[in-house]
Amino acid sequence: xxxxxxxxxxxxxxxxxxRELSVRMPEFMTRPELRGSFGMVSxxxxxxxxxxxxxLERGGNAFDAAAATGFTLQVVEPHLxxxxxxxxxxxxxxxxxxxxxxxxxTMPAAATAGAFAGMDRIPGSGVLPxxxxxxxxxxxxxxxxxxxxxxxxxxxxxxxxxxxGYPLMPQVVDKITQVRRVFETLWPTSAALxxxxxxxxxxxxxxxxxxxxSTFQRLVEDAERSSGTRENQIDEARRIWREGFVAEAIxxxxxxxxxxxxxxxxxxxxxxxxxxDWRASYEDPVSLDYAGRTVHKTGPWxxxxxxxxxxxxxxxxxxGEADVLSADFIHLVTEAAKLSFADRExxxxxxxxxxxxxxxxxxxxxxxxxxxxxxxxASLELRPGSPDxxxxxxxxxxxxxxxxxxxxxxxxxxxxxxGEQRGDTCHLDVVDADGNTVSATPSGGWLASSPVIPExxxxxxxxxxxxxxxxxSASAVGPGRRPRTTLTPTLVTRDSEPVAAxxxxxxxxxxxxxxxxxxxxxxxxxNLQEAIDAPMFHSNAVPSSFYPREMSPGELTVExxxxxxxxxxxxRRGHRVVVSEPWSLGRLSAVSRDPETGVLRAAAxxxxxxxxxxGR
Numbered sequence: 235x236x237x238x239x240x241x242x243x244x245x246x247x248x249x250x251x252x253r254e255l256s257v258r259m260p261e262f263m264t265r266p267e268l269r270g271s272f273g274m275v276s277x278x279x280x281x282x283x284x285x286x287x288x289x290l291e292r293g294g295n296a297f298d299a300a301a302a303t304g305f306t307l308q309v310v311e312p313h314l315x316x317x318x319x320x321x322x323x324x325x326x327x328x329x330x331x332x333x334x335x336x337x338x339x340t341m342p343a344a345a346t347a348g349a350f351a352g353m354d355r356i357p358g359s360g361v362l363p364x365x366x367x368x369x370x371x372x373x374x375x376x377x378x379x380x381x382x383x384x385x386x387x388x389x390x391x392x393x394x395x396x397x398x399g400y401p402l403m404p405q406v407v408d409k410i411t412q413v414r415r416v417f418e419t420l421w422p423t424s425a426a427l428x429x430x431x432x433x434x435x436x437x438x439x440x441x442x443x444x445x446x447x448s449t450f451q452r453l454v455e456d457a458e459r460s461s462g463t464r465e466n467q468i469d470e471a472r473r474i475w476r477e478g479f480v481a482e483a484i485x486x487x488x489x490x491x492x493x494x495x496x497x498x499x500x501x502x503x504x505x506x507x508x509x510x511d512w513r514a515s516y517e518d519p520v521s522l523d524y525a526g527r528t529v530h531k532t533g534p535w536x537x538x539x540x541x542x543x544x545x546x547x548x549x550x551x552x553x554g555e556a557d558v559l560s561a562d563f564i565h566l567v568t569e570a571a572k573l574s575f576a577d578r579e580x581x582x583x584x585x586x587x588x589x590x591x592x593x594x595x596x597x598x599x600x601x602x603x604x605x606x607x608x609x610x611x612a613s614l615e616l617r618p619g620s621p622d623x624x625x626x627x628x629x630x631x632x633x634x635x636x637x638x639x640x641x642x643x644x645x646x647x648x649x650x651x652x653g654e655q656r657g658d659t660c661h662l663d664v665v666d667a668d669g670n671t672v673s674a675t676p677s678g679g680w681l682a683s684s685p686v687i688p689e690x691x692x693x694x695x696x697x698x699x700x701x702x703x704x705x706x707s708a709s710a711v712g713p714g715r716r717p718r719t720t721l722t723p724t725l726v727t728r729d730s731e732p733v734a735a736x737x738x739x740x741x742x743x744x745x746x747x748x749x750x751x752x753x754x755x756x757x758x759x760x761n762l763q764e765a766i767d768a769p770m771f772h773s774n775a776v777p778s779s780f781y782p783r784e785m786s787p788g789e790l791t792v793e794x795x796x797x798x799x800x801x802x803x804x805x806r807r808g809h810r811v812v813v814s815e816p817w818s819l820g821r822l823s824a825v826s827r828d829p830e831t832g833v834l835r836a837a838a839x840x841x842x843x844x845x846x847x848x849g850r
Contacts, residue, residue, distance in 0.1 A: 264840040267763040274836035274849035275299055276823035277662035278314070278739060281400060282306040283838070285391040286664055287848040289383065296670035297325070297380040298388065300662060301373040304676055305392040307660045308369070308692075309446065310400045312681045313409040314739065315660045317446070318694040319678025320368040322532050324519060324725040326732040327380055328669040332530040332725050334519045336716070337372025339365040339512055341698055342503040343713045347705060349503055356699045356711065358781030359683055360494025361502035363698030365717065367484075369676055370475050372514035378468040380670070385457055385467050389450045396447035396691070399440035403844055406681075407437045413495070413682045420493045421685035424693070428681060446691030449480065472513075481509045483689040492685060502694075519725070522596055524549065525756050527733070530725040534582040534590045535716040537779075541724065541745040541752075543574035546601035548753065551608055558758035559768065559796075561803035567753070568773045568790055568809070569608040571746050573617060575776035580618035580626035583708040584716040590708070594621035612808035614787045616777070627706045631777050634786035659721065659739035663825040665732070665834055671827065673723035673735035675744070699781050720744055720779050724752070728829070736824035738839070742779055746772040747820040762824045762837035769795035770819035774812075786810075793819050817841045825849075 268274060273296070275286035286303035294302075300323070308317050315321075321337040342365075350356060356363050377388055410417075410428050417425040418432070427443065428435070435441060456478070457471040474480060488502035519530035522542040529545065531538030547570035548554060556563040581590055594600050604619055618626035659677035664670075678695035686693050700718055701711035709718040720741045726734040734755075738747050747770055754765040774789035790809040792801060794816045805811050823845060825836045836847035 262760070262768040263764045264767050265763060267761045268836040268847050268849045270834050270850040271667060271832050272834070272850045273299070273664075273666045274825040274834045274847065275303060275662070275664050276825050276836045276838045276845070276847035277303055277307065278660045278821055278823065278839070278845045279307060279310050280844065280846035281310045281395065282662065283846050283848045286662070288391070289387070290666060292387070294383045294387070295381060295668065296664040296666040296672050297376050298383040299666070300664045300672040300674060301377040301381060302388045302391055303662045303664065304369070304373045304674060305389055305450075306395060307662065307676055309392045309395045309443065311660050313406050314680060315369070315676040316679030316681070316692045317370055317690075318367045318684070318692050319676060319680075320365070320695060320697060320719070320721070321372050321674055321676040322536055322719070322721050322723060323372060323376060323672065323674040324530055324532065324723045324735075325376070325380070325672040326670070326725060326727070332519050332521070332727060332732070334517050334532050335372055335376055335514060336517060336532070336535070337368040337514045338535065338697070338716050338719060338721070339368035340714045340716055341365055341701070341711060342505065342508040344503040344505065345698065345711055345713050347703060347711060350703050350711065353703060355781060355783060356701055356703065357494045357496070357498065357500070358699040359496075359696055360498075360500055361488050361492045361684055361694055362494065362500035363696040364502055364504055364684065364694040365697045366504065366508050366512040367679065367695060368512070368514060369678070371472050371512070374468050374472050375514045378465050384464050385471055386454050389454055393447050393450045396443040396450065399442040402435055402437060402439055402441050404437040405842060405844070407435060409682055410434050416495050420495070420497060423686040423688045424681065426688070427686050427691070443691045445688060449690045452479065476509045476512065480690060481506060483687055484509065484694070487687045488694075495682070520592065520596070522546070525554065526728065527756070528727045529752070530727065531722060533585055534592055534718070535584045536719045536722050537578055537582065537745055538722040539582070539592060539596060540574045540578045541722065541749050542596050543577060543601075544570050544745070544749050546596060546598060547573065547605055547608070550598070550601040550605035553753065554757040558754045559800075561800045561807070564771055564792070564796075564800065564804060565612070565807055565809070566608065567750055568771070569613060571749070571773050572613055572775050573604050573607060575742070576616045576618040576628070579777045580628055581621070581624065581708050582718045584718070587712060587715050588708050591621040591624050610807065612788050612790070614775070614808070616785070627708070628777070629702045629704050629707050631785040632782050634774070634784050634789070659741070661723070661737045661739055661821065661823050663735040663737065663823050663836070665735065665825040665827050667832065667834070669732060669827055669829070671725065671732040671735050671825070673725050673737055675721040675723045675737050675739070677721050677739070700779050718779070722748070724748055731829040732827060733829065734824060734826040736822065738820055738822040740821065742776055743772045743819070747822060751820075751822050751824075762826060762835055766820070766822045766824070766837050766839055769793045771796060772819060791819065793817070821845055823847070
């Protein structure tokens with residue numbers, strides 16, 4: 235048996251049927267794992283990864299590269315994120331500590347339960363579910379405090395693609411096609427941007443967004459006139475965003491009722507004080523030790539801790555001893571996910587407003603208490619626990635089955651529960667030669683979420699749909715609260731040094747796919763690319779976070795590349811197996827660094843022919 239050293243895992247034996255890469259590629263690899271010592275960028279779009287790498291080549295650090303990559307994603311993946319959306323960021327500066335930067339805007343001050351009278355759920359589209367846009371401020375705060383490059387350099391690539399055009403991926407065209415009727419009948423400003431001559435653009439045609447280019451360009455020029463220092467210019471751009479012409483355009487556009495995707499008219503709750511008062515902010519991550527590493531996630535205003543709960547259960551269940559491609563592994567991971575996500579739905583919320591029993595949820599004792607619930611057969615129930623004697627409450631979920639009407643009315647444009655691609659969120663990871671490391675999952679402000687604000691070239695987000703209207707729910711809607719999002723980047727350290735950053739789009743699947751990926755790295759002897767390319771799976775027996783809030787008891791979606799013998803065994807154990815296309819689940823990205831040698835690595839998802847890593 236041979237041994238291979240990976241910086242993320244240390245020395246691990248490789249299975250005897252796999253030889254060294256110099257002889258042949260491992261079974262699951264579509265492309266090489268990148269290796270180098272200068273810098274690595276991995277994201278869900280090759281243009282964004284190229285921009286991030288160009289920033290590193292010009293002398294910027296990982297924080298500069300991440301910000302420029304993030305702004306570029308807002309342009310080239312408009313069906314997945316936009317300037318009106320949000321972003322959680324986890325990072326670690328060389329010599330510093332892991333830190334979360336919260337770019338999740340809050341619900342407006344007017345978002346009381348009475349504002350949604352007569353509704354049983356907050357709609358998934360239109361302007362009513364809009365939170366304060368958070369991504370722009372978050373990227374600039376990261377760049378101001380930790381980057382080195384001026385504002386113009388960070389926004390110029392995005393401006394260039396918006397002004398000169400970028401190639402539309404088929405996924406963008408598919409999303410425009412799905413919502414064409416909404417654009418034509420309800421959202422004329424979106425039709426003007428996305429339906430040239432009332433026609434859906436051709437796949438691989440180039441698309442321009444002059445209004446967005448002008449918005450970013452004016453922000454740069456107005457900020458540069460205000461002050462000579464880099465930091466002051468960035469702060470001025472942030473001020474203009476929340477108080478200047480951007481805020482004025484947003485408020486002017488939403489001053490009258492606007493239809494959502496179902497045709498219902500609503501008035502936005504956002505006002506000038508909401509926009510002016512909000513700032514992105516730093517906070518400590520929630521962290522957990524596992525197999526000699528420490529995994530860092532956002533707090534329970536995101537779903538990040540559910541990754542950590544699953545790790546505790548994996549330890550208690552001995553999941554690491556199972557073959558990472560086996561039915562036993564899939565069963566254990568899936569059943570642990572059901573228990574953890576039940577707790578997520580019952581207890582997670584903005585901890586500034588709700589007492590979330592997180593220390594107990596992440597404790598070894600709680601995992602040992604819950605582990606015996608995982609039996610030999612698949613569970614068909616949603617079973618939250620009672621940490622610290624908290625009484626769990628689960629709002630009513632709809633039967634499974636996403637309809638066209640529900641799509642048009644607006645849930646997240648993500649991979650659907652059977653694995654069919656309908657769009658998604660974005661993700662990026664960056665590491666530089668000094669060890670500065672960033673992981674971020676931008677989302678919201680999708681082209682199908684809300685009508686385009688014509689002066690600005692982008693729509694508002696709809697993240698407020700993730701709140702419940704039942705006041706008994708931990709994540710009940712309320713003024714100033716952060717929605718409990720699904721956005722969940724991951725940072726991994728070893729001996730206080732960052733060794734990996736990873737993540738994926740995918741809504742409720744994010745902390746399932748990322749968890750499986752992490753376990754395959756730690757226990758499966760796979761490198762970064764091989765673990766991405768390996769056949770993926772996820773459970774649909776977890777509550778959907780998006781309108782119309784569904785759940786499918788016992789349903790397990792697997793890529794067809796999961797062998798027939800594995801699928802047969804899973805069915806024997808009671809899982810309701812849905813077979814998806816062979817390359818349809820997960821859009822993972824990852825970078826890593828070996829603190830001992832300085833060797834950097836990166837990998838990206840081949841699914842959808844869009845994600846790429848760049849580095850040297």
